[in-house]
Amino acid sequence: MATNGEEQQNQAGRHQEVGHKSLLQSDALYQYILETSVYPKEPECMKELREVTAKHPWNIMTTSADEGQFLNMLLKLVNAKNTMEIGVYTGYSLLATALAIPEDGKILAMDINRENYELGLPVIQKAGVAHKIDFKEGPALPVLDQMIEDGKCHGSFDFIFVDADKDNYINYHKRLIELVKVGGLIGYDNTLWNGSVVAPPDAPMRKYVRYYRDFVLELNKALAADPRIEICMLPVGDGITLCRRIQ
Ligand code: SAM
């Protein structure tokens, strides 16, 4: 049994605030993962992009280094070639994807903000993987609708990463399930939404966390009830739900 002292120490090491970025028990444990597994193996270009992004005022939006490492390995494991990303920001997850797919692999990347993409683009170009990226500026939903209407891309994507407007995830899912191939993967990011998914309604929360929380809760329910997919919710980063299309 833990002594009083140990208990106090454990409590002190735990995150109390709803909205803390890491879902692990302590900052020290997260730092251990970064220093032991992630940073020693992080490609130089990923490090450079991380450093460029760290200076940007909205840097809280970036994919974390451990999640970047996870995505990179996952894409290699499933031999992804034809991919899509919704929500690029400065391109950290995009670069993790571009490095993982083969020379003739493709990423359809969409974001309403080109400026942030262009901030990271020189690093992506220097890494020699920019030719794999087809960046489209603007909201993703009309592009998906057009692809479905054209009928050319049905069941054609090996991997799709969704990391954009959380209030549209359900709308994305309705379209993406047709565009991903049977056996392919969709990854929905931030599905534990800063841990707020289990917070009591009166818990202190940042405004944007509170606003999107209900959409994330709805999405999580809808994914669990969808017979067309198998799912796995991983506590990596802010939570990522992998959906494997089975029908
Ligand atoms: N995956 C990125 C990374 O690794 O750094 C982070 C993406 S950030 C959390 C969310 C992005 O979604 C923002 O860059 C934002 O401009 C974009 N976004 C918001 N609404 C969008 C929409 N309707 N369509 C496409 N992108 C959108």
Ligand code: CA
């Ligand atoms: Ca994210």
